Amino acid sequence: MRTRRAARRALRWLAAPLLLAGTATWLSPAAGASAASCQGWISELPQPVVSATVANDLTSVTTVSACDVYVAGTQDFTGARTALVEHWDGTSWSVTPTPFLPSDHLHIASIHADSSTDVWAVGGFRDSQGIDRTLILHFDGGSWTQVPSPNPSPDFNDLSSVHAVSATDAWAVGTFDNGTANQTLIAHWNGTAWQQVTSPDPGGPGSNDELFGVTATSASNAWAVGNVEATNGNETSLILRWNGLQWARVPSPHPGTTSPLLAVDASSASNAWAVGNTSDGGLSRTLALHWNGHKWVGAATPSPANPGSGDGLSSVTVPSASNAWAVEGVNGLLHWNGHNWSAVATPQPPGATTALQAVASTRAGSAWAVGVLDNGSPPSQPYAIHCC
Numbered sequence: 001m002r003t004r005r006a007a008r009r010a011l012r013w014l015a016a017p018l019l020l021a022g023t024a025t026w027l028s029p030a031a032g033a034s035a036a037s038c039q040g041w042i043s044e045l046p047q048p049v050v051s052a053t054v055a056n057d058l059t060s061v062t063t064v065s066a067c068d069v070y071v072a073g074t075q076d077f078t079g080a081r082t083a084l085v086e087h088w089d090g091t092s093w094s095v096t097p098t099p100f101l102p103s104d105h106l107h108i109a110s111i112h113a114d115s116s117t118d119v120w121a122v123g124g125f126r127d128s129q130g131i132d133r134t135l136i137l138h139f140d141g142g143s144w145t146q147v148p149s150p151n152p153s154p155d156f157n158d159l160s161s162v163h164a165v166s167a168t169d170a171w172a173v174g175t176f177d178n179g180t181a182n183q184t185l186i187a188h189w190n191g192t193a194w195q196q197v198t199s200p201d202p203g204g205p206g207s208n209d210e211l212f213g214v215t216a217t218s219a220s221n222a223w224a225v226g227n228v229e230a231t232n233g234n235e236t237s238l239i240l241r242w243n244g245l246q247w248a249r250v251p252s253p254h255p256g257t258t259s260p261l262l263a264v265d266a267s268s269a270s271n272a273w274a275v276g277n278t279s280d281g282g283l284s285r286t287l288a289l290h291w292n293g294h295k296w297v298g299a300a301t302p303s304p305a306n307p308g309s310g311d312g313l314s315s316v317t318v319p320s321a322s323n324a325w326a327v328e329g330v331n332g333l334l335h336w337n338g339h340n341w342s343a344v345a346t347p348q349p350p351g352a353t354t355a356l357q358a359v360a361s362t363r364a365g366s367a368w369a370v371g372v373l374d375n376g377s378p379p380s381q382p383y384a385i386h387c388c
Contacts, residue, residue: 041333041344041345041346041347041369041385041386041387042347042385042386042387043347043349043383043384043385044088044093044384044385044386045093045373045381045382045383045384046058046071046086046088046093046381046382046383046384052077053075053076053077053379054076054077054078054378054379055075055076055378055379055380056073056074056075056076056084056372056379056380056381056382057073057074057357057371057372057380057382057383058071058072058073058084058357058358058370058371058372058382058383058384059072059073059074059107059108059109059110059357059358059370060072060073060108060109060110060111060112060121060357060358060370061111061358061359061360061368061369061370061384062111062112062113062119062360063113063360063361063362063366063367063368064113064115064116065362065366066090066362066364066366066388067088067089067090068087068088068089068090068116069087069088069360069368070085070086070087070088070096070111070113070119070139071085071086071087071088071111071368071370071382071384072084072085072086072108072110072111072121073108073370073372073382074106074107074108076379077102079104080102080103080104080106081102081103081104081105081106081107082098082100082101082102082106083098083099083101083106083108083121083123083137084108084382085098085108085111085121085137085139085144086382088384096139096144097143097144098121098137098144099137099144099145099146101125101135101146103125103126103127104126105124105125105126105132106123106124106125106126106135107123107124107125108121108122108123108135108137109122109123109124109158109159109160109161110122110123110159110160110161110162110172111162112162112163112164112170113139113164114164114165114166114167114170115167116141117139117140117141118138118139118140118141118164118166118167119138119139119164120136120137120138120139120162120164120170120172120189121136121137121138121139121144121162122134122135122136122137122149122159122160122161122162122172122174123135123158123159124157124158124159124174131151131154131155131156131157132155132156132157132158133149133151133157134149134150134151134157134158134159134172134174134185134187135149135159136148136149136159136162136172136187136194147194148193148194149172149187149194150185150187150194150195150196151176152176152178152185152196153176153177153178153179155177155179156175156176156177156182157174157175157176157177157185158174158175158176158185159172159173159174159185159187160173160174160175160211160212160213161173161174161211161212161213161214161224161263162214163214163215163216163222164189165216165217165218165219165222166219167191168189168190168191169188169189169190169191169216169219170188170189171186171187171188171189171214171216171222171224171242172186172187172188172189172194172214173185173186173187173211173212173213173214173224173226174210174211174212175208175209175210175211175226180205180206181203181205181206181207181208181209181229182208182209182210183201183209184199184200184201184209184210184211184224184226184238184240185199185211186198186199186211186214186224186240186247197247198246198247199211199224199240199247200240200247200248200249202228202238202249203228203229203230206231207228207229207230207231208227208228208229209226209227209228209229209238210226210227210229210238210260211224211225211226211238211240212225212226212227212260212261212262212263213225213226213261213262213263213264213265213274214264215264215265215266215272216242216266217266217267217268217269218269219244220242220243220244221241221242221243221244221266221269222241222242223239223240223241223242223264223266223272223274223291224239224240224241224242224247224264225237225238225239225240225261225262225263225264225274225276226238226260226261227259227260227261227276234257234258235258235259235260236254236258236259237252237253237254237259237260237261237274237276237287237289238252238261239251239252239261239264239274239289239296250296251295251296252274252289252296253289253296253297253298254278255278255287255298256278256279256280256287257279257280257281258278258279258280258281259276259277259278259279259287260276260277261274261275261276261287261289262275262276262277262312262313262314262315263275263276263313263314263315263316264316265316265317265318265324266291266318267318267319267320267321267363268321269293270291270292270293271290271291271292271293271318271320271321272290272291272318273288273289273290273291273316273318273324273326273336274288274289274291274296274316275287275288275289275312275313275314275315275316275326276312276313277312277313278312284312285301285312286301286312286313286326286328286334287301287312287313288301288313288316288326288334288341299336299340299341300340300341301313301334301341302334302341302342302343313326313327313328313334314327314329314357314358315327315357315358315359316359317359317360317361317367319361319362319363319364319365319367320363321338322336322337322338323335323336323337323338323361323365324336325359325361325367325369326341326359327356327357327358327359327369327371328343328356329355329356329357329371332344332345332346332356333346333356333359333369346369346385347385349373349375351375351376352373352374352375352376353373353374354371354372354373354374354383355371355372355374356369356370356371356383356385357370357371357372358370358371365388366386366387366388367386367387367388368384368385368386368387369384369385370382370383370384370385371383371384
C-alpha cells in the first residue's frame with residue numbers, strides 16, 4: 001500500500017502529468033474555439049535557488065491579485081527536502097522563509113490565499129519516528145508558522161489540497177491509513193484550530209478512498225475530489241460535496257475502468273470543473289468533468305501533440321463560466337472558453353525542457369502556471385509563466 005501511495009503522490013505533485021488523447025464525448029464542444037481570454041504567456045523565473053540543492057520544483061500557485069502571487073514547492077538537498085515558498089509583488093520574486101523541517105518525505109502539495117495576510121500551504125513530512133504526518137503552514141503577512149494539524153493514523157497521514165474561503169473558514173483534504181486501507185481525510189479551519197471532519201468512505205472495508213483536491217465558494221458550498229478503489233484495483237471518480245452541514249458523495253462519470261480525479265475548482269455554486277485521467281487498462285487520457293448546477297457531466301478535451309506521453313490533468317482554475325484553465329504538463333495548457341477546451345501553447349526556454357504542475361487565476365482573468373525547468377544539468381529550477 002505504501003508503494004501505491006508513493007506512486008499517487010508522484011502523479012499528483014512530484015511529477016508533471018501530461019495530456020493524452022481525449023476521447024470523451026459526453027459534453028459536445030462547439031465548433032471553432034475562440035481565442036483564450038488572456039494572451040501572451042511569458043516566463044517569470046522565480047528566485048534562483050541555493051547551489052547546494054540537487055532539485056527544485058513548484059507544485060502549487062495562488063493569486064491574491066495579478067501582482068500578488070504566492071508559489072510553493074520543494075528544495076531537495078542530498079538526503080533531505082525542505083519547503084520552498086516564493087512571492088511575486090508585480091516586479092520581482094522573493095523567497096519567504098518557512099519553518100525548517102528537513103525530511104526526505106517532505107512535500108508542499110498545495111497553497112491557497114484568501115488575502116495577502118491569510119495564506120495556507122499543506123502537504124506532509126516524515127517525523128523522527130518514521131510516521132508520515134500532515135503539514136499545515138500559515139502566512140499572516142509577516143512570517144510563516146507551522147499550525148497543528150489532524151493526524152488520525154499512527155502510520156500514514158497526508159494532505160493534498162487546501163482552499164480558504166475566509167480567515168475563519170478553510171478546508172484541507174487528503175488521506176490517512178486506518179491500518180487496512182487508505183481513508184478520506186478532511187480537515188476544517190474555524191479561525192482557531194484545524195479539526196478533522198467526518199467524511200464518506202464509499203468503497204467500504206479494504207478500499208483505498210483518497211482525496212486530492214478541494215475548493216469552496218461559500219461556507220455552505222465546497223467540493224472535494226479523488227478516487228475510490230474497487231477490490232479489483234480499479235479506481236473510480238469520487239466527488240464529495242459540503243452543504244454547510246455535512247459531506248456527501250455526489251454521482252460522477254467514470255468513463256474508464258480507472259478514473260481518478262486530481263483537482264477541482266469552482267466560480268459559483270452552479271459552475272465547477274474537476275480534472276484527472278481515465279484509462280481502460282491501456283494508455284491514460286485526460287478527464288474533465290463539469291458541474292452545471294444539477295449534475296456532473298464529461299467534456300471532450302483535445303488530443304496533444306505527442307499522444308501517449310503522459311496520463312492526465314493535474315490542476316484546474318475556474319475564474320468564470322466562460323473561462324477556465326487546466327494543466328497538461330509539458331504540452332502546455334488547456335483553456336475553456338465557455339463552449340470547448342482547446343490547447344494553448346506556452347513558452348519553451350531555449351535549451352531547456354519545462355513541465356507545468358499547477359495553475360491559478362484571478363477573477364479578472366490573469367493567470368499563472370508553475371512547475372519545473374530542466375536545462376540538462378542539475379539542479380532543476382522552479383518555473384513560472386504568467387498571462388494577462
